[in-house]
Structures are given as C-alpha cells and as structure tokens.
Amino acid sequence: MAKLIFRIFIFSTPFFLLLLLELFVVPFGAFNFRSWEAFRPKQFFSALPGPFYPNKYLEKVEKGDLGPHTKFAVFKNVVWQTDKYGYRTSNNSSYHDVVIVGDSNIVGSGMSQEDILSEVLEKKSQLSVYPYSPSRIEYFLSEDRFKNDNPKIVILSCVERELNGVFLPAKALISPDENIFDRTYNPFLSYLDGKLRNNAFGVKLVAFLDQALNPNIFRFIRSEITGEVPAPLYTYASGKTLFFQGEAANKDVSSEDIEKISDFVEKLRDDLNERGIHIIFLPIPNKENIYYKMLPSQKKPIFLRDLISELNKRNIDLIDTQTLFEDAYEKQGIKPYHTDDTHWNSNGVKIASDELMKHINKQMQANEITNGN
Template identity: 40%
Template sequence: MKDKGVKRLLGKLTLLMLPFLIWPLIEVLFLPMNFFTFRIWETISVNKMLVMSGPFYPNMHLKMEEEGELAPHTPYAEKRVVEWYTDAYGYRNRDLKCDVLLIGDSNITGAKLSQDETLAEVLERQLGKDVYSFAPATVNRFLATDRFIETPPELVIVSSIERRIPELPPVGANGLNSKLRNASGNLISSSQALTWMAVTADRISKLGLYHKTLANLERSFGKKEYISYNNEFFIEGDTANRTFSEEEIQYIADVLEGYKKALEERGIKFIFMPIPNKENIYYELLPSKKKPDFLPRLMAELQKRKIDAVDLQTNFEDLYQRKHVSLYPADDAHWNDVAVKVAAGLVTARLQGDVPDKNKDSNFFVKYSD
C-alpha cells in the first residue's frame, strides 16, 4: 500500500512539473527567438554555454524594434528598429576580414544601434580598411585566440566605457580561461550539429517567459528603480562621477601600458579609446552637478607614458554644451549614432595624422554629427 501511495504521489508531482519542463522546449522549438525579449542583445547573447567562441549566437541576422535598457516597457522608452548580423564566431560582424580590430564592451558591439551604425562599420567606411568588432571581449581573450595569432591585425583599438576602465584586467589575467574558451569554441564552431546543440541548450537556459514575467511584476509593484533626471535616464547617477586616487590612476595606466607592450611584441599598433559615461557629459543634469576629472587625469598620464589615446570627452563636451547635440539616447546609457560618427572621425584623423583643433574650426564636428 505504501509503495502504491508513493508511486501515486510521484505521478502527481510529475504531472504538476510537466508544464514547467515542457514550456522551455516550446519556447525554443515553436516561438520566435525574440518573443519574450525587448532587444536583440538579450535574444542572441550567450547565457550559460560559455564554451562557445563569442558572446552571441553565430551566423545570425535579425531585425527588431528595440527599446533602451534603462526604461523598457515604460512610457519613457524610445522605440527604434535595429538590424544585427553575427559572424561564424558569434561576434557582431558581417564577415571575418580584419585589418583593424576593436576590443571593447557593449558600446563597441553597438547596443541600440543598427549594424551600419556600429563603430566597426562607420570606421570601416571612413578608413577604407576592414574593421572587425571583437566585443564584448578583453585583450586577454584576443591574445589567446589563435586565428588572430595566425593572421594578426595591423591595429588594435581597445575601448571601454568610463565606469569599467578600473576593472580592465591586466595582461595574463584569466589567461587559462581564455585559452580553454578558444579551444572549445573552435571545436563547436567546426560542427553545425555541435553549434545547434550549444545554441539550443543556451536558449532553453534563458527561460524567457519566466524572466519577462518577473520583470513585469517588479515594474507593477514598483520594485524596478530608475535613475532619471530631466527626462534622461542614467545607469549610476551621481556615483558615476566619483574622484579617483592617484594610485588608481597609476594602476590603470600600468594595465594599459601592459596592453601596449603585449601588442607591440606581436608587431601590432595599439590605441586606447575611453568612452565617457553619460553622467560625465550630462553632469549638469545630475543633483551634484559635479564635473568629473577622471578621464582628463588618465589621459595626461597616458600622454606622459607615450600611450596613444583618443580624447572623446573633450570633443563630446564641445558638441553637447556648445552645440546642444545629443550623444546618448534618453532611455539608454550607450552612445548614439552621432557619438559613434564623432569617435570614428577622431580615430580616422589620428591615423591619418590630421588631428582636429576644436578651438580653431567647428567644421570637423559638423561633418561627423550631421
């Protein structure tokens, strides 16, 4: 009798759990990939299968109306149709050609930007060279990727949003993990069956309905907090513009100098391009109205060490404060297409030896902001 009771209980529990076990399979096999997501980023980003080569599913082409990451599904969301392509390794490129390689975060990937608005494609059109977006990724991931050892780029531009610069890993950090990821990624990429299995398993792990329902409940009950001033949304607010110690500045410069040396040993030119926080350029909208000095101090130290760097803050400030040009979406912390054009123009000018003087002529800024 006891055995029958236990079996009956297990049967009922199985029936109870069955919908929860089957539903993720229904999501993957029958529903559109972006059915529960508000951006392509969440739709195709790798969630659990961190043995794949890149941060996104390979060989993808999607077009979708997106909203900014800071206020999705709210009256403040700014909807925008964007298009994405990913290459065979899961990076946001149309192909694998690479004369110039960009290493960076989601700004380099191009969150809330369409494919032809990403820095890689804008810079490619301006330089007339093949530009490859290796993002999100680190210098250590690049150094451990054998395809770049076999065919190295001429130039590597390392970029980072201002708030993450202190977290840039020194050369050698997580080196073993990068090498293992390279090996497993190459194995998976070599087989369509393995790629399909990895992508399918990862999509199942995302539990799209669960996470969308949870987010909706948080918004409904006011648990989702937003940092907003003057109808602009920020990711950190005043805390983003903190003061850094001299020791912190020196440490960051040491890390970047290590990047330069590691790349030069391979015969590759290095440029660093820090991207100012939205809080940096829009600091007057914040309660403290404190103007940050982190990037100017870091740039001065890099200049002392003869580390080539592109100064975006000075140029962004000029555009925003003197010309009132918007450089970030109201509902997102990433740069917009205008900021990307300015950055690409500054990099092109630097490489061609024609560094603009913002105090002499404003035509440069008009050219890349129209």
C-alpha cells in the same frame, strides 16, 4: 502513485508547451525587450566560441536597458547579426586590418547594426574592421586566429566606470621582463577548447541547449506582470534622461590608480608594437560625466581628463573623447547618449569614428611607407 504522476503531468504541460512555443514557433528574440538578452548565452558560455549565439539574425523593436517598463522607454528598430564566432558582425573575412576590443558600447547596445562603431569605421576606411567585443584584451592576445595573422591596428576601448576595475587584468601583465605574448596556457585544455568551439554542429547543439534550458518566456511574462526594471534607475531634474549609476559614477580616482591604468596601457602599447600592431586607446566617458549638470551636485568629474593627460605624456595614441563629447554636447547641442539607455548612440559613434579615421589613416600611411609601398 499514478495520480501523482498525472497531476505532475497536468501541472507541467503548460510550461512545456510554452517552452516549445519559444523554441519552435515564435521568432527568435520575441520574448526579450532587447536583442542583447536574446543573443547572450545564459549558461554554456565556455562551450561557445564567442559572447553571443553564433550565426543568428534578428530584426526587432527594442527598448533601452534602463527603463523598458517605464514611461521613459524609447522604441528603437534594430538589426542584429552575429558571425560564426558569435560576435556582432557579418564580416566573414579571415583577416582584419583593424580589431576593436571593448565592451557593450562597441557591441552597440541600443543601436542597429549599421550604426555600430565597427560598421561605421569599415564603411569610412574601406578596411576590414572586426568588433571583438564584449571581450578583454587578454582573450584577444590568446586567440589563435589573431596570433597567426596580426591586425595592423587594435582599438582598445573601455567605458570610464570600468577603467579602474575590470579593464585591468586579474593577474598583472605589467612586468618589465615579461612580454604579454609569452604568457602560456595549458596546451591540452587549449587544444580541447579549440576542438569544441570549432565544431559547427557542436556549437549549434550547445546554443540550442542553452536556449532550451534557459527559456526567456517565463522571465518575459514575469517582467510584463511586475513591471520589473533590469537595472538601477536614476532620474533627476533631467526628466526623461535616465542614468545607470547617478552621482556615484563621477567619483574621484586617485593619482596612484591613474598611474596603474597608464602603466597597463603603456605596457600593452610596447608589447603590441613588438608584434607589429599599433594600438589606439579609446576611452568612452560615462553618460553621467558628459551630462553632469543634470545631476543634483553638478560636480564636473576630472578622472578621465587626468587619465588622458597622463597617457598623452607617455605618447599613447588615443582619442580624447572627453573633450570631443564635451564640445559636441555643450557647444553644438549634440547628445552622444540614448536617453533611456546606459550606452552611447549614433551621434557618439560618429564623433568617435570621425576622430578615429584621422588616426587610422595616419597609421596606414605610416605602414605603407615602412613596407615600401
């Protein structure tokens, strides 16, 4: 028995030492190819207040999500910082004029902090802009800090490939006689959840346990040895430009599904308006959409164009990123996406932010007139 225990000790010691190395010696994020993986909880999501480890700062050289171990990888110098809630911002204001609810594009995967949409808009507008991302509109609607102090504007964003999927709520909110703000949650569970998430020591302890129980160093060693690619890899005659879904991204979407998405956005618009919140819809085209000529079939997708057309008929305030990105790429040669990553780059953010500023300024002026300022 003693020999068995000794052998187990000898066998496990190197792994334990590697774990201690990651937790206490090397800088945070040293064993991740992207900052996203360093900040993202692996196990205790529900016990943390947001999508990332809170109150963390990291400067890192990282690679895109599509080909980190390939010859197509592009090295990028990035800065990441999260607030006490675990969102990618250094803005600690208790009130925000603008809140952006969206996905990994809004987080700014592949970009440094100063280049992400919320930071760019904040500098341009001189308003407090909060990136409530990655998240869903339902979570924003149930978050006490936004219930108690409404933002003036919500920018609702979603990448094209998710519009007919996870963008829509699991349980329909689209009922003519139900206001989305009237949806109730178990008060005891809500109270308990709030106590856990607002306890600074508890949050710090949970984050540490999550890192300790899910070390990155072993995955890092394995991926370095095997050259493992974390996502599907599509590359065509485009050469070094990689795609997440390839031609499958440009599939047709039925008119019924376009109606369903439009109904949802319209319902959100109406219910948010009742609460004094103006919504701006920001769809983000798939990389495969704008770069469709790089794909074998060269079939131009029409889904996002048709959705934007339908939403315009319903007077939804939106950003026509389909036209903006097409014109920038085809007429000016501006590439709005990283070559080795699924997400948009600083060019894409600039295109969107320039147009968003027109809508934000118009709405803020309308608010001043309404309030008699």
